[in-house]
Amino acid sequence: MAALDHFLRGQLAAFEPEIREMADYCIDTSGKRIRPALVFLSGWSDESAEPPAPLVQVAAVVELVHLATLVHDDIMDEADLRRSRQTAARRYGPEAAVLLGDALFAHALHLAAQFPTTEVCAAVADSTRKVCAGEIVQTLRRRTLEISRADYDRVIDLKTAELFRVSCFLGCRLAGRSDACAQGAAMFGRHLGIAYQIYDDLADFYGREGSIGKTLGTDLASGKATLPLLLLLEKLPTEERESLTKELAGNREPDVAARLAQMEALGIFELVRAEIEAELGRAEAALAAVRDQMPTGQLLELCQVLRAQVAGLRAGR
Numbered sequence: 006m007a008a009l010d011h012f013l014r015g016q017l018a019a020f021e022p023e024i025r026e027m028a029d030y031c032i033d034t035s036g037k038r039i040r041p042a043l044v045f046l047s048g049w050s051d052e053s054a055e056p057p058a059p060l061v062q063v064a065a066v067v068e069l070v071h072l073a074t075l076v077h078d079d080i081m082d083e084a085d086l087r088r089s090r091q092t093a094a095r096r097y098g099p100e101a102a103v104l105l106g107d108a109l110f111a112h113a114l115h116l117a118a119q120f121p122t123t124e125v126c127a128a129v130a131d132s133t134r135k136v137c138a139g140e141i142v143q144t145l146r147r148r149t150l151e152i153s154r155a156d157y158d159r160v161i162d163l164k165t166a167e168l169f170r171v172s173c174f175l176g177c178r179l180a181g182r183s184d185a186c187a188q189g190a191a192m193f194g195r196h197l198g199i200a201y202q203i204y205d206d207l208a209d210f211y212g213r214e215g216s217i218g219k220t221l222g223t224d225l226a227s228g229k230a231t232l233p234l235l236l237l238l239e240k241l242p243t244e245e246r247e248s249l250t251k252e253l254a255g256n257r258e259p260d261v262a263a264r265l266a267q268m269e270a271l272g273i274f275e276l277v278r279a280e281i282e283a284e285l286g287r288a289e290a291a292l293a294a295v296r297d298q299m300p301t302g303q304l305l306e307l308c309q310v311l312r313a314q315v316a317g318l319r320a321g322r
Contacts, residue, residue, distance in 0.1 A: 008061050009041050009068070016065065019112060027097060027105050028112075031072045033088055039201070039307070040067045040172045046304045047176025047190045059179045062116055063125060067172045069113035070133050074140070074164075076106035081144060082227050084220040092220075125175060132171040139163025148228030148254050150238070157232060161202040162195070169198030173304075182299055189295035190304070193288045197307060200284035204315055206231035207277045210265050211318040222261040228253050233268060233277055240271045278315055285311065 013032045020028045041064035048060050078084075079092035080099045086092065094102040110133060117126040143160045146152050173194035177187035209224045210233055224231050230238075230253060238246055249264065251257035268274060285308045292301045 006038060006041070008056050009038070009064050012061050012065050013068065016112065016116070019115075020108065024105065024108060027093070027101070028108065030096065031076060031093060031105070031109065036088055038068060040071050040168055041065070042307070043169060043172035043194055043197075043304070044176040046307075047173045047194075047299070048178075048180035048182075049176070050180070050300055057179070059120070060176065062119070063175050063179060064172075066113045066117045066125070066129055067168060067175075069109050069116070070129065070136070071168060073106040073109035073113070074136055074168075076102050076109065077140065080106075081140075082220070082223040084223055086214065086220045124178065128171055128175060132167045135163045135167045136165075139165070139167070143229065146230070150230060150250060150253065152230045152235075154232075154235060157230070157235060158199075161199055165202035165205075166195045166198030169194040169201070177299065180299075186295045186298040189291050190299065192291035193304060196284045196288035196291060197311070200281045200288065200308075200311060203232055203277060203281050203284065204311060204318075207233055207274070207281075207315070208318055209233075210261065210268060211274065211321065213321055222259075225252060225259045225261055225264060228255055232280065233273055234264075236273050236276050237264065237268055237271065240273070241267065274319060278319075281311070281315055 014029075017025050017029055017032070044060055044064040044067060045056060049056050075087060076093045079087055080094045080102055083094075084092050085095050092102075093105055097105065114126065114130060114133070117129040120126065139160050139162070142156075143164065146156070146160075170191045171194075174187050174191040177190045182190075206224065209221050209231065212221050214221050223229075225234065234249070234253070238249060241249060245267070248257065252259045252264075289305060289308060292304060295301070
C-alpha cells in the first residue's frame with residue numbers, strides 16, 4: 006500500500022494544474038483500498054520484496070476507477086461525508102465533481118493503456134462500462150418498486166462486484182498464472198464483491214457515521230431499494246408496507262429510525278447476514294478449486310475481515 010500511495014501521488018503531476026488539488030483531495034490514504042489489495046494478493050507471492058511495478062500500476066488503475074465511482078455516487082446520493090470528511094461534491098460543488106470523476110476515469114484508462122498488451126486496458130474499460138451500467142440501472146429505478154431480487158442482484162454484480170472481479174483477474178494475469186487460476190480468483194472476487202455490497206447496504210441502516218466514515222441513511226432517502234428494504238417490504242403488514250412504499254417513492258418523509266426498529270423486530274439483520282454468508286461461502290469455494298496453483302490464505306482472510314465487520318454492526322446495536 007505504501008508503494009501504491011507513492012505511485013498515486015506521483016500521478017498528480019499528470020493532472021492539469023487547475024484540478025491537481027482536487028485530484029489530490031480524492032487520492033486519500035485513509036480508505037480501505039480493498040480492490041488494490043485484491044490485485045496484490047492475487048498476483049504477488051514474494052512479500053519480502055518490493056511489489057512488481059506492473060501490479061502497483063494495475064492497483065492504481067482499479068483504485069482510480071473506484072474513486073471516480075465514489076465521486077459520482079456521492080453526487081447522486083447527496084452525501085455530505087466520505088472517509089470522515091466532506092465529499093468532493095460538497096467541497097467543490099456537484100457540477101465540478103461530475104467532471105472530476107470523469108477526469109479520474111480518464112486517467113485510469115490512460116495508465117491501463119501503457120501496458121505492452123491491450124489486455125489490461127480492454128479488461129479495465131469493459132469493467133468500467135459495467136460499473137457505470139449498474140449505476141445507471143440503479144438510478145433509473147430509484148423511487149420505484151419495480152425492482153425484483155434478481156434486479157437487485159444484477160445491479161450489485163455490475164456496480165460493485167465487477168471491479169472486485171477484475172482486480173483478482175488482472176493480478177493473476179500479471180503474475181503469469183494459468184487461465185483456470187485467473188478465472189477461479191476472478192470468481193472469488195466477484196462473490197466477495199457481492200457480499201461486500203450487501204454489507205454496505207446493511208451498514209446504511211445499522212452503521213454509525215463515526216465508525217463507517219460516510220453519510221448513512223441515504224438509501225431510503227434517495228429511494229434506493231436495497232436488500233434490507235426489499236426484505237422488510239416482504240415482511241411488513243399491508244398498511245406499513247404502503248407507508249414504506251410512499252417513503253421510497255418520495256411521497257412521504259423517510260423515517261429511518263422507524264424502519265430500523267421494524268428491521269430489528271422482523272429479524273431483517275439476520276436474513277441479510279445469511280445472504281452475505283452465502284456469498285462468502287461461494288467465494289471460498291471458488292478459491293478452493295485453485296488453492297494448489299496460487300497462495301490463497303490472505304485472500305481468504307478478507308472473508309473473515311468482512312464477517313468481523315458484519316458482527317461489528319450487530320454489536321453496535
